[in-house]
Amino acid sequence: MSAPVNTRYLFDKPIVTRRNLLSTAAGAATLVAATPALAVLEIDITRGNIDPLPIAVTDLFSDDSSAAIRGNEISSVVAADLERSGLFRPLRKETFIQKPEEMQPRPRFVDWRTINAQALVTGRSSLGEDGLMRVEFRLWDVFAEQQMTGLVFTSAPESWRRVSHLIADQIYERLTGEKGYFDTRIVYVSERGRPNDRKKRLAIMDQDGANHTYLTDESFLVLTPRFSPTSQEITYLSYEHNQARVYIYNIDTGQRELLGDFPGMSYAPRFHPDGRQVIITVSESGNSDIYTMNLQTREMSPNLTENSALDTSPSYSPDGDYIAFTSDRGGSPQIYTMKANGKEQRRISFDPDPDQRRNSSYSTPVWSPRGDLIAFTKQYKRLFAIGVMRADGSDERILATTTEPGKGLIEGPTWAPNGRVLMYFSKEPTTNLGGGDVFLRSVDLTGHNDRLVETPYLGSDPAWSPPL
Amino acid sequence: MRSSYSETKGSQMRQSLIWSAIVLLLVSACETVPEETVEAEAGGAAIANQLPAVNVTPQPVTPVQVAPDPNVPKPLARETEEFFVVEVGDRIFFDLNSSDINERAQETLNRQAEWLREYPNVNITIEGHTDERGTREYNLGLGDRRANSVLAYLVALGVDQERLSTISWGKEKPAALGSNQTAWALNRRAVTTITDGAPAN
Secondary structure, three states, X not given: OOOOOOOOOEOOEOHHHHHHHHHHHHOHHHHHOOOHHHOOOOOOOOOOOOOOEXXXXXXXXXXXXXXXXXXHHHHHHHHHHHHHOOXXXXXXXXXXXXXXXXXXXXXOHHHHHHOOOOEEEEEEEEEOOOOOEEEEEEEEEOOOOEEEEEEEEEEOHHHHHHHHHHHHHHHHHHHHOOXXXXXXXXXXXXXXXXXXXXXXXXXXXXXXXXXXXEOOOOOOOEEEEEEOOOOOEEEEEEOOOOOOEEEEEEOOOOOEEEOOOOOOOEEEEEEOOOOOEEEEEEEEOOEEEEEEEEOOOOOEOOOOOOOOOOEEEEEEOOOXXXXXXXXXXXXXXXXXXXXXXXXXXXXXXXXXXXXXXXXXXXXXXXXXXXXXXXXXXXXXXXXEEEEEEEOOOOOOEEEEEOOOOOOOEEEEEEEOOOOOEEEEEEEOXXXXXXXXXXEEEEEEOOOOOOEEEOOOOEEXXXXXXXXX | OOOOOOXXXXXXXXXXXXXXXXXXXXXXXXXXXXHHHHHHHOOOOOHHHHOOXXXXXXXXXXXXXXXXXXXXXXXXXXXXXXXXHHHHHOEEEOOOOOOOOOHHHHHHHHHHHHHHHHOOOOEEEEEEEOOOOOOHHHHHHHHHHHHHHHHHHHHHOOOOHHHEEEEEEEOOOOOOOOOOHHHHHHHOEEEEEEEEOOOOO
């Protein structure tokens, strides 16, 4: 049986540490006797096209029937999260031999090896007299017959979805070494209607599509929403009063507030990592430059860019020291970085193919939450692509592209908080009959697991929240 | 042959005679010219010799009043919004990634400026648009550049800046659907829209 077990080191953690940890738990004898299939249960998520790990996610056991129902729902959400990551293959419940109640205190591992599960998730849920829900889960290494991790969550019963996502995060983290990203939300622009008159409104949902809500109505155009890293707020562009302006929307209260009243257009807003400033583009007499605004005092910085070129789409590095942005000062849109005070502006986007360089353009830079990479939209050879590069422009890698030159496009990447998964949106070609439908998509940093993100209608401009 | 025709009864007879004389002269001239022409062309076939003699008697030409065709629309009144859109031209087009106003666009904007100077109570918004082939934010900026390019041109031609505002829609409001050069060219545009001050037709 081929196993996605990989005894090489995880992304940037030395293997020695991990192996020692596990050998302490499992006992040296187990490891010595291990065949390759019984070695350390890990997933190396940098390898890309691996076989997803077969995992059995069982319903949570419960004494109480209503809690048992919840237990089934929790395990379904957990299994769906894991499957969506592309790294796991949850096995079908009909194949399970043991029932939840039979697995206390330990599962009978031979039953699970029989169906080729490598990892197993069990648990129990209960409702306390205080009205709170307790959910306990355990992750088992089936072949080593050892518990890998176990936690108890206490919460209000209504928060069961969040508990599910936190469990999925734990499983993901334990097996990959990376933080999970399932306890997050997506804000995006929901679109519907005739292709040349689309109605657009802000919408928010859990990353698995649940709890979907609209934040604005369709009476005015809205674009490019972004989350605050520290508060329940979103900044976005709105044409609410027939002018293009930046607003802040409070998710809890539903209140929205104009951010600065400029004579010209203001757009492309993002938060500073400390959540206390917003960086925006202001256009005066047709010339776009980048400014920051202090949210407390509403004071504007002097313009960070100062030229007749179009400078926009600024994005901070996670430490707040640098800004990546788009500028066409060289003749076509390219990505530049500068220090947060505007100094040391330098271009970083250069097509690795020198023959293509003159015809390639780059825009929508977004700094990874890990600080190591900048994602972007690239246009070249009449195609569109989503890619990443290092902060100095090196190691450019394309993650997704359109396939028909001149037809359709993809753009606008956003990072999951763990810096390992991205979302973007695609637009189908338009014809004189219509078309041009837009969809959200997600893809791994490896370029694999490129898949549709389901939304009630069409969707564009996704932005990933920080962990909740 | 039409010409103004004196209706005075007294001169009618004399006019007829004069016309007859003129026509006969012309007819005889016509009869001779083809012969000469044919001979001059050589080749022999004297087709002209076979032309029948034409005896044309001029008939009086009665002027007829043609009633106005109800299907032809009335001409647009100059001060109306429709006149501006149809006769002056409400939009200009740009080259890819450019906000330069080319010659053809200048002609349209010259007419717009002239009309706007003639009707000083009209206020306008200049919309800037792009085709779909750039990213959303960059195209917002490019549309804004285009709208302001038009604004500057109109102001330079004497239109009061107080009457003008701009808005960029980037690539969000295409005029033409289609992922092809024709549609893209139609979408790279600046549209001058009247916000108030001009009546409907």
